[in-house]
Amino acid sequence: MxxxxxxxxxxxxxxxxxxxxxxxxxxxxxxxxxxxxxxxxxxxxxxxxxxxxxxxxxxxxxxxxxxxxxxxxxxxxxxxxxxxxxxxxxxxxxxxxxxxxxxxxxxxxxxxxxxxxxxxxxxxxVLGVPGLSAYIGMLDIGRPREGETVVVSAAAGAVGNVAGQLARIHGCRVIGVVGGQEKCRHVVEDLGFDAAVDRRTEDVAEALRRHAPQGVDVYFDNVGGEVLDAAVRSLARGGRVVLCGAVSQYNSENGVGGLPGYISLLINRARMEGFLVFDHADRYPEARARLREWVKEGSLKxxxxxxxxxxxxxxxxxxxxxxxxxxxxxxxxxxx
Amino acid sequence: MxxxxxxxxxxxxxxxxxxxxxxxxxxxxxxxxxxxxxxxxxxxxxxxxxxxxxxxxxxxxxxxxxxxxxxxxxxxxxxxxxxxxxxxxxxxxxxxxxxxxxxxxxxxxxxxxxxxxxxxxxxxxVLGVPGLSAYIGMLDIGRPREGETVVVSAAAGAVGNVAGQLARIHGCRVIGVVGGQEKCRHVVEDLGFDAAVDRRTEDVAEALRRHAPQGVDVYFDNVGGEVLDAAVRSLARGGRVVLCGAVSQYNSENGVGGLPGYISLLINRARMEGFLVFDHADRYPEARARLREWVKEGSLKxxxxxxxxxxxxxxxxxxxxxxxxxxxxxxxxxxx
Structure with missing residues (x-):
């Protein structure tokens, strides 16, 4: 050649x-x-x-x-x-x-x-690593039940948009945490989320108290840092925190920020769990088939x-x- | 009267x-x-x-x-x-x-x-709230498997001593974190733990690296604070952290200390879960019967x-x- x-x-x-x-x-x-x-x-x-x-x-x-x-x-x-x-x-x-x-x-x-x-x-x-991460993380780790309140950070991102839509498809009330007003509009109007929080201009903890007065049942974390801490503090009894990523921390040279509010996990009998999608390869065929189906029927944008x-x-x-x-x-x- | x-x-x-x-x-x-x-x-x-x-x-x-x-x-x-x-x-x-x-x-x-x-x-x-907490927390939440490495803090305390002994009974290598040399001696010699760490004189993180070079599979936390953070950082892949109490924090007026090392949960695909024994009352009869049996046969001191x-x-x-x-x-x- x-x-x-x-x-x-x-x-x-x-x-x-x-x-x-x-x-x-x-x-x-x-x-x-x-x-x-x-x-x-x-x-x-x-x-x-x-x-x-x-x-x-x-x-x-x-x-x-x-x-x-x-x-x-x-x-x-x-x-x-x-x-x-x-x-x-x-x-x-x-x-x-x-x-x-x-x-x-x-x-x-x-x-x-x-x-x-x-x-x-x-x-x-949606059919690759981001979509599979959203599927495994939200459905296998987060296990949202109909009527529950689900919060997703980086909700306009590759994983977050799918994770939030999956919760909506499963009958949950979905709140997206995003950066900027246009993304707020996007997740509510285009993706059908129930509410959005702009982490750049809003106090996330206060906004979650307002949007989820009964507490957060599932929090799908893509960012770590202060947003994670606010969500952990907002958990409902029996809440679940899915650790999928920590993008706010990836470029940090000072190590990753802490989690001052972790005691909420004890008080609320809650679970926080990290996962790596590659550990769940046995679930890919089912996940891809269902994701493809939801895309086809128009429920997953x-x-x-x-x-x-x-x-x-x-x-x-x-x-x-x-x-x-x-x-x-x-x-x-x-x-x- | x-x-x-x-x-x-x-x-x-x-x-x-x-x-x-x-x-x-x-x-x-x-x-x-x-x-x-x-x-x-x-x-x-x-x-x-x-x-x-x-x-x-x-x-x-x-x-x-x-x-x-x-x-x-x-x-x-x-x-x-x-x-x-x-x-x-x-x-x-x-x-x-x-x-x-x-x-x-x-x-x-x-x-x-x-x-x-x-x-x-x-x-x-052992048959009351402390023993039941140890049973539910270690066996239902921590789920230790034979051959795994289990760490228990406040291991000489009412809950910790039972939690550690249950892990030993289930074929695990058990490390107790305690305060003081006499308690180190006690958990190893009297209770049959494999090792003990004196949190008053030892660097807990360093000691866990030494005693659990392959990482910690189950950490049963009774204390919170720095010991919890050290254990979370020492987790093995797929590790589990059972949040049972946070005695180091109960008298604090400044709120509970953070968890700087939480990102280990993401890196190691680990789970951290709080529980309250009273939520598991349906398990008491089985738990009491088995605890009584182990006491009777002498395996649980x-x-x-x-x-x-x-x-x-x-x-x-x-x-x-x-x-x-x-x-x-x-x-x-x-x-x-």
Missing amino acids: NMVNTQVRLAARPVGLPGDGDWTVTEERLPALETGQVLVRTLYVSIDPAMRGWMRGTPSYLPPLGLGDVMRAWTIGMVEDSRNTLFAEGEIVTGMLGVQRYAVTDGRGVTKIDPAEGPVSAHLG VVEDVVPGRVVDFPRLLLRQFDGGNTGKLLLRVED | NMVNTQVRLAARPVGLPGDGDWTVTEERLPALETGQVLVRTLYVSIDPAMRGWMRGTPSYLPPLGLGDVMRAWTIGMVEDSRNTLFAEGEIVTGMLGVQRYAVTDGRGVTKIDPAEGPVSAHLG VVEDVVPGRVVDFPRLLLRQFDGGNTGKLLLRVED
Whole structure:
């Protein structure tokens, strides 16, 4: 082959928000495919809050990314060439193929997508890790019952919008905590939430007392920090707190903020539980089937923020993930 | 009747540790029994950390005690006189009959104890609220599995000693966190724990790393504060934290300390859950039967700290509950 690949690589461990100096862009000629290999052209790159954690030097649920490595990312791509009998040219696939124009893979961890079933980008959003996280977290961990009050933070985000809609579909009263008036409008008017709290201008604890005078039965946490603490203090007896993420803390160098109100868990006989969606892979088929069904019948709205660009636009888009600038699932659609 | 009752009454809401000025002692002639009433002479008064909470003006799982009320307490007594067909003179009973020499009750919430089954004082300890709390908290909420590592704080206390022994009986490696070298010796040598940490002289976080290098699977918390935080940070993947009490915080006027390490729950997909034993009354018969069986076969040691005295000694003994001066279930045995 004589094709050139463009790759975004981690150059340094960021301190605070990742800056220009933390990245390098390399251009290199693609090698000839070996037996078993597949060449995938990137169509979409998923931008996720978890990426900040992958950039640290410490192991978590995945090994740390090495300096100089292609930035890890979930992508969707098209098979351009294949020396692997499981994949054929023209097929659409998804996997953790990285922030690069082309990926060469042996196909492990790569799955096919049927474009006839709907927009392929849904496999990075409502049918991908964010949607599955919302499903497992809300339904398996949070277990909302009809008539209960459910609060979701980062409710306009990729996970939060699905989590809140799932609670609505299950007959709950849903309150979204978001940043900004436009997102308040969005979750109530577009997504059918019962109320919204703007964490930028409102006292979240006071607002939750007002919107949930009987207390919060399920709190789905995507942000950590003060919003988590306010929600924990607002729990109803037997409440449940689902720890899905802590985006407010990911760029902090001083460690994660505490939880002064944890004693509410004792007083209210409440449960707080963290989970990682990858531990629940046995639930994916059921979750995907039900999510797809709700999307099809129109009860679950798909919210995507698709930004057209090139792979080199990735660092800028990643920052947007942290400044609250996106609504729904943030995706880079790679254009030539 | 011409008998005089001695009663310890709440005179003021304590600030910090309850002091002399927070109590009054009254002596008053007992009224004649009305139909349905029972006169009970107090034999044992249970001293419990939860008493500090009852003295506050704020409602919790029980209504707040009024100023001037007889101090609330679990007791064991003997029926001295009865105008209630359900109770006969000479029977031994237990109930929340208060810190007083005699109680007049309509029998509601009062249950009989069969002295033939063993020492009656066990009904305030291993077969009473402390033992039931340990049973429900450790087995139903903590759910230890054979071979797991379990940490219990206030492990020499009324709840902690039973909780740790239950984990041992279920094949776990048990580490007790206690205050002082004598209690370290006690939980290891007398109760069969595998290790002990002296929170007064050791760095608890460091000690847990050493004693539980693979992480803590179940942490049974009786104290809150820094010990809780250290244990949460030491959790293994899928760990469980049982919130049973927060004795380190009960006398605090500045609110309860935070939980800086809560993010460990997210990282380790762990669960932290508060419970109140009274919500699980349906489990009492099974719990009591099994606890009694373990006591009988000798695998569950009964540890009581029985102090003979008069009801007016109650305020002094309550302080002992908070200064770490007792081992096992603290009881006042009322002598004339």
